[in-house]
Amino acid sequence: MIRRSAFPMILLFPCLVCSTYFFKTDVAAQDLAGETNGGQFAFYDTPLFAEGISHRQDVCDRYYALNNGTMKLEDVLRGIKLHAIFGAYSGSYFNYNNETGIQPYGGIVAEIMDELAVRAGFTWRDSFGIYDVPSGGVNETWTDLLVWSTDTYDITIDWWAKSLPRMNLGVAFLRDWYDSSIILISKQNLADEVGTEAKISLGNWMEPFTWEVWWATIGTILLSGVAYQLIEWMSNDRGDRKFWVWFSDSFYLSAMNATQAYEYGTPRTAAGKIFGFSSALWGLILTATYTANLASLLVTTNDSPLSQIEGIEDITYLKYPVCTWAGTILDSHLEANHASTIRKPKKELVDVYSALDSNECFFAVDTVQGWLEHKSKREYNPACKLQWVGGDRKVSTNGAGFVAKADAGVKCTSLIRDVLDYYLEQLVSEGWIEKAWEVENQRKQDLDCDSFRPDLQALGGFEIQTAEDSAADESGRRIRRLQQEAIQSSGIHQRRRMKAGSKSAASAAGALDGGIDDSQQMELGAMIGSFMVHWVMMAIAVVVAAFQRYRKQKQRKSLSATSKLEGDSSHPALEGFDELEKKNANVSNLELKEQIQVLNRALVSSKTSQTRLMEEQMELRDQIENLSTILEKIVKGKKEVHINGSF
Numbered sequence: 001m002i003r004r005s006a007f008p009m010i011l012l013f014p015c016l017v018c019s020t021y022f023f024k025t026d027v028a029a030q031d032l033a034g035e036t037n038g039g040q041f042a043f044y045d046t047p048l049f050a051e052g053i054s055h056r057q058d059v060c061d062r063y064y065a066l067n068n069g070t071m072k073l074e075d076v077l078r079g080i081k082l083h084a085i086f087g088a089y090s091g092s093y094f095n096y097n098n099e100t101g102i103q104p105y106g107g108i109v110a111e112i113m114d115e116l117a118v119r120a121g122f123t124w125r126d127s128f129g130i131y132d133v134p135s136g137g138v139n140e141t142w143t144d145l146l147v148w149s150t151d152t153y154d155i156t157i158d159w160w161a162k163s164l165p166r167m168n169l170g171v172a173f174l175r176d177w178y179d180s181s182i183i184l185i186s187k188q189n190l191a192d193e194v195g196t197e198a199k200i201s202l203g204n205w206m207e208p209f210t211w212e213v214w215w216a217t218i219g220t221i222l223l224s225g226v227a228y229q230l231i232e233w234m235s236n237d238r239g240d241r242k243f244w245v246w247f248s249d250s251f252y253l254s255a256m257n258a259t260q261a262y263e264y265g266t267p268r269t270a271a272g273k274i275f276g277f278s279s280a281l282w283g284l285i286l287t288a289t290y291t292a293n294l295a296s297l298l299v300t301t302n303d304s305p306l307s308q309i310e311g312i313e314d315i316t317y318l319k320y321p322v323c324t325w326a327g328t329i330l331d332s333h334l335e336a337n338h339a340s341t342i343r344k345p346k347k348e349l350v351d352v353y354s355a356l357d358s359n360e361c362f363f364a365v366d367t368v369q370g371w372l373e374h375k376s377k378r379e380y381n382p383a384c385k386l387q388w389v390g391g392d393r394k395v396s397t398n399g400a401g402f403v404a405k406a407d408a409g410v411k412c413t414s415l416i417r418d419v420l421d422y423y424l425e426q427l428v429s430e431g432w433i434e435k436a437w438e439v440e441n442q443r444k445q446d447l448d449c450d451s452f453r454p455d456l457q458a459l460g461g462f463e464i465q466t467a468e469d470s471a472a473d474e475s476g477r478r479i480r481r482l483q484q485e486a487i488q489s490s491g492i493h494q495r496r497r498m499k500a501g502s503k504s505a506a507s508a509a510g511a512l513d514g515g516i517d518d519s520q521q522m523e524l525g526a527m528i529g530s531f532m533v534h535w536v537m538m539a540i541a542v543v544v545a546a547f548q549r550y551r552k553q554k555q556r557k558s559l560s561a562t563s564k565l566e567g568d569s570s571h572p573a574l575e576g577f578d579e580l581e582k583k584n585a586n587v588s589n590l591e592l593k594e595q596i597q598v599l600n601r602a603l604v605s606s607k608t609s610q611t612r613l614m615e616e617q618m619e620l621r622d623q624i625e626n627l628s629t630i631l632e633k634i635v636k637g638k639k640e641v642h643i644n645g646s647f
Contacts, residue, residue, distance in 0.1 A: 038095075038102040044083070044129035049140060049148050055083040055129070056154055056405065060412040077419050078121030084113070085149050087158035088130035091349050093440070094157065096130060108440040109157050112177065112424075115432065119423045129153065133347070134327065142327045146171060150405040154416050159369075159400040161329035172406040172417045175424035176399030177433050179368040182333055184312060184322075184389035186363045187356065208293035212524040216531055217258065217286065224254035224279060227538045228264075231271050234549040254279070260287040271545035278537030285530040310390040315363055316341045323352045323361035330365045333396055353380040365395065369437075376445035384449035 046053050057080070065071040086109065088096040094110060095103035102110060102125070113124055131149065134140045147169050149156040159178040160166075167173070206214065228250045232238055238246055256263045260283045267273045309315055315322060316338055324331040326345030334341050344361055346352045353374065355361045366374065371388060374380035402420065407413040427433050 038104045038106055039100065040125045040128075041101040042088075042096075042130045043127050044085070044153075046129060046152065048131055048134065048145065050152075054152050056152065056411055056413060057083060058411045059415050060409075063412040063415045066415070073419060073422055074119075075121065076415060080122045081127040082117075082122045082124045082416070083127050083129075083154045084124050084157050085129040085131060085153040085155075086110075089133045092158065094130075105443060108436050111436050111439075112427070112433070113157060115427060116420055116423050119426070120419055128157075136327050136347070142329075143169070143332075146403060150403055150413075154413060155402055155404045155420070157402055159367075160403045161367075161398055161400040163329065163333075163398075170406045172404050172414060174402040174404065174417055175421050175428065176401040177424065177428065178400040180329065180400035181368045181397045182330060182365050182395040183368055183371060183393070184315070184363055184395060185353075185356065185366050185371060185386055186309075186389050187359075187385050188387045190362060204297065205294065207297055208290050209527075210523050213527050216524060216527070220282070220531055220534060221254045221258050222251065223535070224257070224538060225251040227275065227542055228254060230542050231269075231275055231545040234545040235269050235272070257283050258286060260284055269545065269548060271541045271548060274537060274544060275541035278534050278541065281537075282530060282534035289527065289530075309363075311393055312338055312341065312395050320362050323355045323364040325349045325352055325365075329398075329400075330367070334365065337396070349374075350379060353386075356386065357382065363389065367400075368394070372437075373441055373444060376441070376447045376449050378446050381447065381449065384447060 044055055046055070059076075059080070062071065062076045066073060066076055086092075086094040086096065088094050092109075093107045095105060095107040097103065105111075106114075117123055131145065134142055134145045143166060146156065146160060146166060150171055155174075159180060160171075160173065161180040162173045162176065209217070225247065229247060232246075232250070241249070253263045257279045260280075262276075262280055262283070264272070264276045264279065267276050309318070309320075312322075312334075319342060321342040321344050322334065323344045323346055324334060326347055331343065331345050334343055344355065346355060349366070349370070352361075352364045352366070356364050375384075375386060380386075401424070404417040404420075405411075405413040
């Protein structure tokens, strides 16, 4: 039976529960807004890479309690002081100062750890250490720091990108909260800013094909000339030409046919028809493929190569240097997977962005999450001129997060990883991490590069504002950002459609499989089919010509043998042959008589014309003599008149 004095407490209990819930929620909201009191200093000052020192705790007793069912996973870390180490270097996500300790807003990693501590029931602010950027010397790289920190502390708090080599070193990665996918960064309108120098290219007409295709083409032309000679020889069409003249004629015809200028005339034999069709088909495919690829090449070379780059393969092909953050996954990934890429490692990430601004590097690599933060910071992008190359393309896709030692038996550190993984999964699924990133970016960004102004085309369409100035127009800013993204996306996809279209044209002409750019040369593997069709049909034509020659020779031998039969007029082949010979002889005599008559007529006509010409010449001569006599008389008369006048 419940005493009457207990009723007030029973009635107050729900209120206490509600107040506790709302208080906890309010504290979490305040923490997310960055209102947590800071000032805590690093408890551990162990030098980096110090040997023989470990702050990693033995939690195997808790692991056994979990296994025997006396504890739940979500409660395993309650009451423990977690020994964590934070990255506190320039550009990290932990806001720590050696003079003031943790800042009131400790950064997103401090916010995540605070939320995990509330949910899992542990503490960390009085038992942590810090580290700076490793020197990069022997055994002092980022990977070396990763191994040392997980050996020394319960957990390492930073954005550590997951990779197979690192996992193989005995490092366990927690649920990722950071998008470490690698992307390319460059200036907007880089081609216009850098400019290009016009170059005279005397050999660009050969670039549509690789050297293998060119040699195969020349060999096929020579082979076609030889095959045509064989067909002519078997068909007795050589005439009285010398061998060199005969060969040069065949080679010339084959070379002209390769340009789709058919010069074989109208073949009379089956072999000639097969060969002519094969040559015409091969010439059609060859010239169509060459024309399509050459047109694509000339159109592409009118633009700067910088304006055509959309991926790391393009940069590697054109041999442009890429600035990287030395020793990090950004640098090691390119070194391992894109060894031909020219890298320029920089010690600090801000130096990478400075190299972009000064055109020391035309391209740089960063993570997706890093770009979303740095694009709106004056220190990294002072004039809002940078862009994500390709719009949405990634060099690699990866995630990053906290790390711990993969230890399931010595100190059972893997248990800490499992518990934090459980609560990190909650934060991600609830959208808590996404909201934390919004707070992080709002606090760190001091530029609004998402505003798009169509009336500021001279400035690239962007209006530079401070974050404070744009706070009053949040909805309008989002609309302009969407407009900007739509325009940029439209331009990117339009370029991709244009590139795909030019490749499709080349593909229709010669089975081109697209490459990294429009001007990729046609390789022999894509052309070998058309060459083989022509080769096979040439072989068939030669075989047909040989068969026809053999059949004619056999018929001649048969007729020659039958002609030796004496008095055998009843032989059908001989009778037919005699009648044919008589008919041919009669026809020849008639034709000869007609030709003689024509010649006689022409001769008579010629003699008549010659007689008329001689008569006309004689008449002309008489007229000239008469004129001469008249002129002499006139001259003599003038002299007499002159003499008489003088007296």
